[in-house]
Amino acid sequence: MNVKPNPSSSGSTGDGSLLPTLVRASAGTGKTYRLTARLLRILLQGASPETILATTFTRKAAGEILERVLLSLAQAADEDDPEALESLRNQVGIPTLPRSVCLQLIDTLLRNIHRLRICTLDSLFSQLARSFPFELGLPPAWRLTDEIEESWLRERAVDSVIATLDRGEMTALLAMLGKGDIKRSISRELLQVVDAAYGIQRLCIDEVWKQLKVPTQPESADITRAAGIMRMAMPKQKRLLTKLESFAEKLELRDFDSLMDDTLVANIGAARRSGGEVLYYRAPFPDGVDEAFDVVYAAAKTKVLSLLNSQNEATGTVIGAYDFHINQLKQSARAVGFEDVAIRLAAEFSRLDPQSLAVRMDGAVDHLLLDEFQDTSPVQWNVLRPFAMRCATVGTGQGDSERAVPKSFFCVGDTKQAIYGWRGGVAEIFEAVADEVPGITEEEQNKSFRSSPVVVEAVNQTFRNLIRHPVCDAADSNDPTDKSMYEATAVRNFARRFPVHSTAKSDLPGHVRLETCRIVEGGDSAARQLACFEDAARIAAEIHAADPRRSIGILTRTNRGVAQLIFMLERMKVEVSQEGGNPLTDSAAVETVLSAIMMADHPGDGRWAFHLSQTPLVEIPGFGPEFVRSMCEDRGIAETVEFLSGKLAPLCDGRETLRLKQLTALALGYETNPAARLRDFVRLVREKRVERPQSAAVRVMTVHQSKGLEFDAVILPELDGALTRTRSGCVPDIENPGDAPRGLSRYLGSKSWHYLPLNWQRAFGMQAEGAMTEAMCLLYVAMTRARQSLRMVIQPASKAAFENRTSSSLIFHALESDQDPTTGQTVLYESGTPTWMNRGERISDDHHDAQVSVETVSIRFRES
Ligand SMILES: Nc1ncnc2c1ncn2[C@@H]1O[C@H](COP(=O)(O)OP(=O)(O)OP(=O)(O)O)[C@@H](O)[C@H]1O
Numbered sequence: 133m134n135v136k137p138n139p140s141s142s143g144s145t146g147d148g149s150l151l152p153t154l155v156r157a158s159a160g161t162g163k164t165y166r167l168t169a170r171l172l173r174i175l176l177q178g179a180s181p182e183t184i185l186a187t188t189f190t191r192k193a194a195g196e197i198l199e200r201v202l203l204s205l206a207q208a209a210d211e212d213d214p215e216a217l218e219s220l221r222n223q224v225g226i227p228t229l230p231r232s233v234c235l236q237l238i239d240t241l242l243r244n245i246h247r248l249r250i251c252t253l254d255s256l257f258s259q260l261a262r263s264f265p266f267e268l269g270l271p272p273a274w275r276l277t278d279e280i281e282e283s284w285l286r287e288r289a290v291d292s293v294i295a296t297l298d299r300g301e302m303t304a305l306l307a308m309l310g311k312g313d314i315k316r317s318i319s320r321e322l323l324q325v326v327d328a329a330y331g332i333q334r335l336c337i338d339e340v341w342k343q344l345k346v347p348t349q350p351e352s353a354d355i356t357r358a359a360g361i362m363r364m365a366m367p368k369q370k371r372l373l374t375k376l377e378s379f380a381e382k383l384e385l386r387d388f389d390s391l392m393d394d395t396l397v398a399n400i401g402a403a404r405r406s407g408g409e410v411l412y413y414r415a416p417f418p419d420g421v422d423e424a425f426d427v428v429y430a431a432a433k434t435k436v437l438s439l440l441n442s443q444n445e446a447t448g449t450v451i452g453a454y455d456f457h458i459n460q461l462k463q464s465a466r467a468v469g470f471e472d473v474a475i476r477l478a479a480e481f482s483r484l485d486p487q488s489l490a491v492r493m494d495g496a497v498d499h500l501l502l503d504e505f506q507d508t509s510p511v512q513w514n515v516l517r518p519f520a521m522r523c524a525t526v527g528t529g530q531g532d533s534e535r536a537v538p539k540s541f542f543c544v545g546d547t548k549q550a551i552y553g554w555r556g557g558v559a560e561i562f563e564a565v566a567d568e569v570p571g572i573t574e575e576e577q578n579k580s581f582r583s584s585p586v587v588v589e590a591v592n593q594t595f596r597n598l599i600r601h602p603v604c605d606a607a608d609s610n611d612p613t614d615k616s617m618y619e620a621t622a623v624r625n626f627a628r629r630f631p632v633h634s635t636a637k638s639d640l641p642g643h644v645r646l647e648t649c650r651i652v653e654g655g656d657s658a659a660r661q662l663a664c665f666e667d668a669a670r671i672a673a674e675i676h677a678a679d680p681r682r683s684i685g686i687l688t689r690t691n692r693g694v695a696q697l698i699f700m701l702e703r704m705k706v707e708v709s710q711e712g713g714n715p716l717t718d719s720a721a722v723e724t725v726l727s728a729i730m731m732a733d734h735p736g737d738g739r740w741a742f743h744l745s746q747t748p749l750v751e752i753p754g755f756g757p758e759f760v761r762s763m764c765e766d767r768g769i770a771e772t773v774e775f776l777s778g779k780l781a782p783l784c785d786g787r788e789t790l791r792l793k794q795l796t797a798l799a800l801g802y803e804t805n806p807a808a809r810l811r812d813f814v815r816l817v818r819e820k821r822v823e824r825p826q827s828a829a830v831r832v833m834t835v836h837q838s839k840g841l842e843f844d845a846v847i848l849p850e851l852d853g854a855l856t857r858t859r860s861g862c863v864p865d866i867e868n869p870g871d872a873p874r875g876l877s878r879y880l881g882s883k884s885w886h887y888l889p890l891n892w893q894r895a896f897g898m899q900a901e902g903a904m905t906e907a908m909c910l911l912y913v914a915m916t917r918a919r920q921s922l923r924m925v926i927q928p929a930s931k932a933a934f935e936n937r938t939s940s941s942l943i944f945h946a947l948e949s950d951q952d953p954t955t956g957q958t959v960l961y962e963s964g965t966p967t968w969m970n971r972g973e974r975i976s977d978d979h980h981d982a983q984v985s986v987e988t989v990s991i992r993f994r995e996s
Pocket residue numbers: 144145157158159160161162163164165166546549580581582839840841916978
């Protein structure tokens with residue numbers, strides 16, 4: 133098999149060659165389609181499967197790519213489906229592609245499916261780690277942790293940190309961490325510090341927490357003199373006089389704490405930055421106090437920065453101790469997390485040349501295809517870079533002239549969908565690839581193959597008109613201490629860079645509506661949010677009743693919202709499923725088995741025996757704590773779970789039986805853990821989300837979980853919260869995107885940014901800008917999941933409230949609604965037809981259809 137493409141025919145994908153290519157593809161414009169086309173083309177030209185590496189971020193996405201590859205080939209190989217062959221020819225840009233080649237390729241692929249690497253980055257990295265165990269310092273017979281084990285190990289490491297410090301050291305440390313306040317429980321405080329800072333500190337140099345420069349406190353004599361000047365000053369206004377006297381007293385008592393958040397101190401800072409006069413309630417002070425003001429400001433600044441500095445240093449101490457203990461724990465458990473693997477690989481690969489990499493990996497990767505590239509973290513890029521450089525350097529490498537298919541590099545992504553900043557994703561790396569990878573060609577795709585014209589128009593209008601929101605007014609403020617300037621810049625840049633989307637689905641009927649929910653008299657924000665959820669549930673039920681085959685996605689911001697909506701829909705008897713699944717404890721039968729295990733582990737605690745006395749398990753002869761414990765000891769947890777489940781299963785419906793089977797599967801997996809304890813297994817079951825295999829027509833999930841999915845109708849009921857949340861985490865000072873931070877600091881409220889040195893003001897500002905950009909990305913992902921119908925339900929509020937930084941107000945301003953947002957149950961914007969579901973094509977769950985078809989076609993193929 134060796135088919136050459138027609139160079140003049142680029143196919144509908146524009147992918148006429150295998151030149152190094154970077155594709156910026158907007159939502160629904162066919163990233164997966166494009167990547168699959170490229171992969172097929174490489175295979176059809178004769179490259180062997182083991183030379184190809186395609187990576188993405190989720191197992192589901194990797195499965196989808198593989199499915200599409202197999203399905204396209206299988207359908208094209210089918211004599212009864214001439215259109216499929218034509219469509220594949222068009223997709224890969226090979227107009228003369230013979231059916232026999234498709235047949236031959238699918239045969240090869242089905243026999244060598246294990247050689248074709250279409251995988252997640254995590255799975256690639258663990259494969260790579262197996263080739264470099266010594267260089268990476270991995271323990272012998274190491275294994276990967278899952279997120280639940282990671283969280284146990286993390287808690288144990290924090291306990292070890294606490295155990296090694298004496299009482300005095302711990303009190304001092306906590307006081308520093310809390311800037312003088314000791315509020316929480318010790319372990320909660322330390323866990324919070326670890327969550328906020330460990331991931332990022334691992335990428336940095338040792339002194340990273342010591343980069344904030346703290347000025348020295350003004351001389352004592354200067355402070356006394358400044359107090360004197362203030363006492364002598366005689367402003368005419370009483371308010372100014374009182375203020376100066378209060379400042380003088382604070383200086384005399386050396387009480388700088390209460391100066392830190394004082395408005396006048398902030399005004400002094402603002403006046404010094406602008407070169408203007410110091411004002412208080414718009415009134416100027418008499419001449420001669422300026423020198424004293426500078427002393428007050430310096431004293432407050434020193435106090436703020438030294439507190440922050442102590443907090444930073446204490447954080448560094450905690451993280452250092454935590455790093456030591458977590459490594460020890462992991463080393464003795466021979467356990468390694470995905471993050472550990474990635475960090476060690478990145479360090480090792482920066483030393484290795486691509487050729488030795490190929491040798492060590494038992495064969496070279498000649499074709500690299502990277503999906504969702506905007507979510508790549510700097511560490512991940514450091515591991516991928518040598519592969520990228522090797523694949524992008526065509527014609528100069530060893531053996532290049534003998535290769536049937538020249539090496540190739542392809543990456544695709546959308547910086548408008550970069551919603552994983554908190555997980556380390558740095559969208560700017562996507563931009564940097566264009567400069568780093570030699571000879572790369574850049575392309576843009578903005579034509580949606582998903583959404584109806586009314587949905588695309590609403591998306592265009594929303595994002596291109598973001599600047600209509602009053603929040604953008606601050607973009608020109610030019611004040612590096614002003615958080616709203618950074619946020620406004622983020623919104624404005626998003627709008628400016630937003631490309632106009634078009635759609636290939638020009639005839640697809642659609643409907644978009646922005647509406648308010650009912651007015652909730654006297655309710656708090658939770659009650660108002662609930663009213664939006666009620667409307668969302670009602671809308672979903674109505675669409676589902678009108679056409680039960682339509683897929684409907686209700687997308688929330690929070691997990692709590694998901695739970696509330698599931699509860700409402702189930703009460704309305706609408707069959708609903710939750711993306712990512714629930715813990716198995718949503719089943720009464722599973723709870724019964726867990727009670728039996730807890731009873732065995734805690735025989736003195738009567739709660740478990742009481743619960744079990746109401747269940748059929750008590751009918752087992754000899755049943756009791758000893759019975760279950762000895763069964764666990766003799767036969768293991770999995771067999772015990774299976775035995776107990778078997779006793780309950782005959783009394784269960786299909787849903788409960790499935791959950792019991794999933795519980796047994798979880799127990800089987802858990803048993804492989806050498807440190808397995810009964811109570812930890814119960815905890816695992818309570819925490820781990822397990823999906824049901826079949827999804828319902830109505831699906832509820834967070835916007836993050838909806839990434840990569842599409843629905844006939846999308847309902848967005850949680851658009852009213854603040855766009856960004858104040859982070860208690862830590863702020864990196866980064867010179868260039870993708871670089872390791874040169875400094876780290878704990879968070880400081882934006883009102884105090886003016887005390888920071890300029891580089892730190894920028895660092896804090898960049899973090900605020902990034903958070904706002906991510907909020908825009910989240911809204912974009914949410915709105916673009918819709919094929920035909922997009923329904924947005926928001927809370928009625930005063931016009932002033934519509935100036936707040938919320939998604940609802942951004943959409944309201946951008947869609948230029950002239951309706952009154954203060955009234956309840958009002959349609960603020962509507963376009964298209966509410967009866968869209970009666971017309972046009974129906975697209976059901978593609979993923980499921982594709983899976984069924986791949987299986988059917990491959991069975992048919994094998995039979996023939
Ligand atoms: N060139 C094309 N011709 C026909 N259909 C296409 C083409 N590209 C994509 N599609 C279809 O359009 C839909 C969206 O494609 P896909 O899921 O690849 O988009 P995407 O860019 O990954 O979207 P998102 O970034 O929003 O997840 C799918 O149903 C896909 O089959």
